[in-house]
Amino acid sequence: MTARRPCPPAPGPLEQYAVGFDDLFDSLAQRRGFRQYLTGLLAPRERNKTLTCLERINTRRLERLLDDPRTAPHAGGVLVIDDSGDRKDGTATANVGRQWLGRYGKTDNGVVTVTTLWADERLYYPLHAVPYTPARHFPKGRSDPGFATKLQIAAALARRATEAGVYFRAVAADCAYGDQDGFRGELATAGLPFVMALKRHRGTWAYGPDAHTPVDA
Template sequence: MRETTPAAMPPCFEKWCKRFDPDFKTQAQKKGFRHYLGGLLGESQRKNITQMANDSVGVVYNRLHHFITESPWEEKRINERRLKVVDSCHQTRVGRGFALLLDDTGHRKSGNFTAGVGRQYIGEIGKLDNGIVAVTTHLYDGKKNLPLDVEIYQPASSLPSGKKDPSFKKKPEIALELIDRSLKRGYRPGIVLMDAGYGNNTNFLKGLESRRLKYLGAVAKNRKIWLNQSGENWQKIRLDEYAKSLPEEDFTSV
């Protein structure tokens, strides 16, 4: 049974969609955008094109499919417009001193026709499986959480030339590109927060330091550091071994 019709959407839905009309060239694109967004906001757990078309009155599968896969609109321009709309409103504008949260999220997915699908670590199930992974950035100012960017990670196994493929990028490389997008917008975080997947990557940390960004991240307990306690001789030691050697009062609860 079809659940919704575009005409039944509340007035605020149309008001929101009109803000994005300048980024679409034709009426068909504007209509497709409304149908696609309405489908994403629908109650159905499955968000594929078939389900969206089946759940909505007046939405034709072929037209929605064409809008998503073939129509020449740019998702990055739509995202930039979204951030400008959010920043123009007092209730949604992010305050100063915010943190930038860096992470990746994965979902199981069968088949191999979708870009980025391959056997890799999937966070939602905590193990290797066939699926898709995206690197994401968010802003958090203590009250509001604002999604910034998302970029699909393409594992080497999904590319024609593997790791030698020109389009192959590691997750930390993608993460730095997303951070640069934020800096270009004028979003300069007070601190970057990340898990060990990024905290253990030396080149990524150097990238943050070259951009003069403070960061806090998890690191593996077997990571080795150079320690100079005497002021003369440097000693290489595992992080967990060094932590055990410190007195309890040297630690601050966070």
């Protein structure tokens, strides 16, 4: 078996982190590309290069976070659900569509990704991310078996976090998710407690004398 050729090291302490992922790559070019990718993530630039096999890399990254006592999630943290949109020209990309991009505060052509993040009072780090695919990309539109709303993706990601061994006290989200009865119901069915924001006049269930809306509160 041919011995692996040494890879030019990443800058400073980044190399020690990068070495832990080398077994995921088959070639020197991939290992070099991963180091460039990590460096790019930390560089002050608007865009970073993408990298193949990101799913495997993310799995390994989470394993290292969960195994380290300094970063391991605990039952006092929270699981934050949100989505982020980026403008994208053209229509060829699978997840592109004209949709609301919260980052820009308007509807535009772009890609929206639903994400989960674990946080406590000391630190936070991203967990999983799944791009939302607009209905027009599916043969049967919204009724297509492969189509999933952002709310359905978010609920699946919350369950995925628990399956990965991520502990948290509650799921937290803004009113884009908190105002959706179905989404809160999915979390309740999965046994996941939650703290959700509501729009000022959006009501939710409460005992008679208690506050039903943020305005009442």
